[in-house]
Amino acid sequence: MAKTELEVSAIANGTVIDHIPADVTFKIVQVLDLYNHPGAITVGTNLASKTLGKKGIIKIADRFLTDEEIGRLSVVAPNVTLNIIKDYQIIEKKYVQYPKLIVGVVKCSNPKCITNHQPVATKMELFDEKLKSLRCVYCERVMQQNEIELL
Amino acid sequence: MPRKNSIFGALIQIVTMQNNFISVSDLSKEDILSLLKDAAKFEANPNQRLLEGKVVATLFFEPSTRTRLSFETAANRLGARVIGFSDPNATSTSKGETLKDTIKMVSNYADVIVMRHYLEGAARYASEVTDVPIINAGDGANQHPSQTMLDLYSIWKTQGTLENIDITMVGDLKYGRTVHSLVQALSFFHPKFHFIAPDLLRMPLGYRDFCVRHNLEYDEQERFDEEAINRTDILYMTRIQRERFSDLREYEQVKNVYCLHKAMLDNAKPNLRVLHPLPRVNEIAYDVDESEKAYYFQQAQNGLYTREAIICRMLNIQL
Numbered sequence: 074m075a076k077t078e079l080e081v082s083a084i085a086n087g088t089v090i091d092h093i094p095a096d097v098t099f100k101i102v103q104v105l106d107l108y109n110h111p112g113a114i115t116v117g118t119n120l121a122s123k124t125l126g127k128k129g130i131i132k133i134a135d136r137f138l139t140d141e142e143i144g145r146l147s148v149v150a151p152n153v154t155l156n157i158i159k160d161y162q163i164i165e166k167k168y169v170q171y172p173k174l175i176v177g178v179v180k181c182s183n184p185k186c187i188t189n190h191q192p193v194a195t196k197m198e199l200f201d202e203k204l205k206s207l208r209c210v211y212c213e214r215v216m217q218q219n220e221i222e223l224l
Numbered sequence: 225m226p227r228k229n230s231i232f233g234a235l236i237q238i239v240t241m242q243n244n245f246i247s248v249s250d251l252s253k254e255d256i257l258s259l260l261k262d263a264a265k266f267e268a269n270p271n272q273r274l275l276e277g278k279v280v281a282t283l284f285f286e287p288s289t290r291t292r293l294s295f296e297t298a299a300n301r302l303g304a305r306v307i308g309f310s311d312p313n314a315t316s317t318s319k320g321e322t323l324k325d326t327i328k329m330v331s332n333y334a335d336v337i338v339m340r341h342y343l344e345g346a347a348r349y350a351s352e353v354t355d356v357p358i359i360n361a362g363d364g365a366n367q368h369p370s371q372t373m374l375d376l377y378s379i380w381k382t383q384g385t386l387e388n389i390d391i392t393m394v395g396d397l398k399y400g401r402t403v404h405s406l407v408q409a410l411s412f413f414h415p416k417f418h419f420i421a422p423d424l425l426r427m428p429l430g431y432r433d434f435c436v437r438h439n440l441e442y443d444e445q446e447r448f449d450e451e452a453i454n455r456t457d458i459l460y461m462t463r464i465q466r467e468r469f470s471d472l473r474e475y476e477q478v479k480n481v482y483c484l485h486k487a488m489l490d491n492a493k494p495n496l497r498v499l500h501p502l503p504r505v506n507e508i509a510y511d512v513d514e515s516e517k518a519y520y521f522q523q524a525q526n527g528l529y530t531r532e533a534i535i536c537r538m539l540n541i542q543l
């Protein structure tokens with residue numbers, strides 16, 4: 074099924090984000106600011122998936138994600154797969170991994186944190202690999218996955 | 225300390241080869257023990273002019289007379305000169321100068337900066353914008369690592385070791401940053417914790433979780449009585465602040481329950497010592513002061529020796 078679908082809306086060049094947990098598909102659209110992308114975008118969600126139950130997939134023509142964008146992506150959807158397409162061929166598959174250090178993407182949930190008061194970029198380190206919780210390098214507040222808010 | 229393997233596990237190395245004293249979570253077991261040994265040398269001889277010609281800045285963006293006097297006395301007894309401010313209203317900070325700019329400016333003058341700030345993470349950030357060593361003298365409710373060192377020194381000195389100590393923490397365990405840091409720092413030394421607090425002020429989940437991750441034995445109870453006192457080596461009392469309670473009647477009840485009287489120490493172990501970060505309100509009755517088990521005034525004095533040790537360590541001065 075994945076095969077036919079890929080052909081239906083195949084892209085010549087760009088990025089396919091696959092294996093997205095269905096509930097964060099639209100969050101990714103937001104995080105990557107795809108609203109302002111001039112090229113073609115296909116968003117599918119609630120698609121059948123053997124491993125995830127329901128998954129999402131996003132195909133973005135003529136766009137290759139920067140490391141910073143991959144970092145942002147990984148915060149909302151760790152474990153997605155990135156297919157880099159050139160000339161209708163997958164030339165590279167990237168398995169997004171949760172970064173050990175996230176700079177300037179996640180807001181610190183502590184209202185008394187310096188990053189919420191002075192021009193300081195936030196810096197979060199992975200606190201618990203399994204729970205995907207983060208710890209602010211500055212104020213040391215630990216944020217659970219469901220508390221994580223993007224800047 | 226240069227950032228290295230912390231007790232939170234593998235932290236990311238953030239490029240700092242310089243010395244900083246920001247957080248208990250940066251300290252290794254070896255760091256702690258070697259600082260305690262240095263502090264003992266300063267207790268034996270507090271006046272050592274090791275910092276002749278050096279300038280220590282004390283920047284108190286939030287007033288704290290007790291901590292500032294302790295650091296400034298430490299600097300003076302080491303022969304350093306002290307510059308700084310104790311009232312941020314007197315500086316351009318009140319005109320909206322950023323912390324970065326203040327730190328950059330002071331870095332031109334000082335060999336080491338001791339800073340206290342009401343914002344959490346301020347000291348870590350300051351350490352990123354300067355090459356001058358930063359000593360955190362308190363950043364909001366987050367860290368106050370020199371307080372932890374003097375607590376550790378007091379335990380080490382009165383018990384002869386940090387290993388296998390039975391420690392009972394009483395009072396406000398929710399907001400009390402000293403007890404949180406102490407839990408972190410003692411994690412290297414096989415402690416046994418008893419957390420005694422009203423439900424409203426119990427040890428936060430994050431720190432109970434920390435105990436579980438580090439295989440630290442702990443139990444919790446609300447009742448504070450002789451039974452709890454008689455089994456323990458260190459009784460660490462903390463202040464319960466009225467502001468924490470929305471219901472003042474509840475505060476009135478609680479404040480009388482978590483209060484130590486001299487008679488309660490009658491059957492305590494001979495080695496038991498009572499610690500308190502000070503200032504106290506009424507959680508330790510004045511009659512306890514006469515007990516040989518009361519140690520909180522010496523504990524505060526130990527702050528001088530541990531701070532002398534910390535300042536020298538930041539400047540790579542060997543004792």
Ligand SMILES: [Zn+2]
Nearest residue numbers: 181186209212
């Ligand atoms: Zn923070």
